[in-house]
Amino acid sequence: MLLEVSNLSVGANGKKILTNLNLNINKGEVHTIMGPNGTGKSTLANVISGKDGYDITNGSIKLSSKDLSQIPSDERARLGIFMSFQHPIEIPGVSWNSFLKASINAVRKEQGKEDISPVDFMKELKEKAALLGIDYKLLKRDVNHGFSGGEKKKFEILQMLLLKPKLVILDEIDSGLDVDALKVISKNINDFRSKENSIIIITHYNRLLDYVVPDFVHIFSNGTIVKSGDKKLAKEIEDQGYDDFK
């Protein structure tokens, strides 16, 4: 088992957000979480990745049997958890080059490897950027600074490809994408998918799932999973909406 979420209850600012949530993910599986706005999908992603500001009132999260409760977010990332942000932040002044190199080296250090050489870094960066159709000029710019929504999402996937995490959480990766960008991103997610990693896709729409077919679909309501199924469940939601689950 790669990820084990057991009886998880989470609150923030005195408000209950997640209640007795259970979710088990094995290596090689792709899970999709769907649900109406404000039901706690992004909170689950944030809590797994270790973002501050949440109180875990009950339950546990384990990655490869290791309890994550006392592990800060940077260490979780080095252990192999990667979350793509719904709204990636702009960081003017910090170049992609220094940011990506710092992240890759942080992960490599955790794995007992040497820092990546500048030549290997540039080679891999260009190679992965080409897979996503990212213009080389964008690589010279600052982190997400002045990027369009689509470009930001492509750079989230670029980071996923470079960091090669064990567990990927894609929080609304499909929002703000045109059809062509959606296809490119989907192809890269599919190519990345392997028996060694697992992916959680949080989405409102079925359209991404036409390209990246999940093994499991979970419906979220009132801070917990109320129904699980396969790809057909997503189609059902698209046809009927969430009314039956509220």
Place this chain on the structure above:
Amino acid sequence: MISNKMNTKLKLPSKRDEKWRYSDLKLLEAPDRKASELTGGYTFLTQDENFYYIVLLDGKFCKEKSMLPKGGIEISCSKDNIANFNKGLKFEGKYQVSQNLDNNDHVVLISIDENIDKPVKLVKLTSSKSAFFTTFLKLEKNCNVRFYESFIQQGKHKNLINNVTRINLGDYASCKHFIQKDFNGEVRFINTLEIVCNANSIYENYSVNTIDKSYRFESEVHLNGKGARTSFNGVNIANNNQIYDVVIDIKHNASNTFSKQHYNQVLDKNSSGSFYSNVEISELLNAVEAHQLNKNLLIDEKSVVYSRPMLDINSDDVICSHGSTTGNIDEEALNYFASRGIKLQHAKQLIIIGLLKSVFSDCKLDDFEVENLYRQIAHSIEFYE
């Protein structure tokens, strides 16, 4: 100004437009080493062949240690030459320069009348507890120079450096002016810069300020000729009860003139910084452009910053912008770094370096010049490791 108050407390000169800068040499204590001993440890002075050197020891021109091209640069301490230089600038009513000319070897006039093939390093070396430098630089028509003004303090004692540099750029002349410092002890530094730009001349100033105990940088630029341009690009890094005051006055006195100021500051451990800038655009001018930007990052709760980018616009045909931001490191940015495995301290360092580097990132400099400025920043940020 904060450093004014500090200087008053220390019974040092404190007001801006006083005569003491040029006349009251009693304030300056006698050097604690002989001038001849000063350059002993500085073998670099004659080693780097990529520069020409003009060396001033405790304010006086040192011909033996200087390395000048065969032609193009003339050094003078002559009373008449200096008086003529100042008369040409019409500054004489403002400061009492003439009073100082009896002791004229403390005032050095550098005249450049042709393009120099290498950058010129003006080394201002001191081991005194108080040092006084007055340098006038005259760039004739069409002359271009890269000018490194390096202040070097030998010894680890507390020090006051008072520097005045006055530059006159002839038509179509250009000057890239880098201010560098190498201090071992606690230095309180007052640096005054006065610039006159004639038609189509360009003056650019670059500095990374980090090791002064207190630094007051006062600059006044007169864009007198049509098409004249100036830019001031600097960063202040204070992390230990340091004080930085930046005061820049730019006067647009002709049409088609351009000015830009970009100063970013990072303040930590009870430090303070200020950016007081005033751009004045005279009446009846056309196509004038002026921009001011100051970004400040406060790392601790005790540090303070003052920012006042001010525009005084008296013509209609202008493009101007002024902006200032002050805040702590963005928590969301830190969270983004953490989500990619980067440790907090390293993340802070990258954000700070990013803010500071952005000052120079769009400057038209050679790669090695940018690298040199970046290296100074990186060196100063090591304490965040």
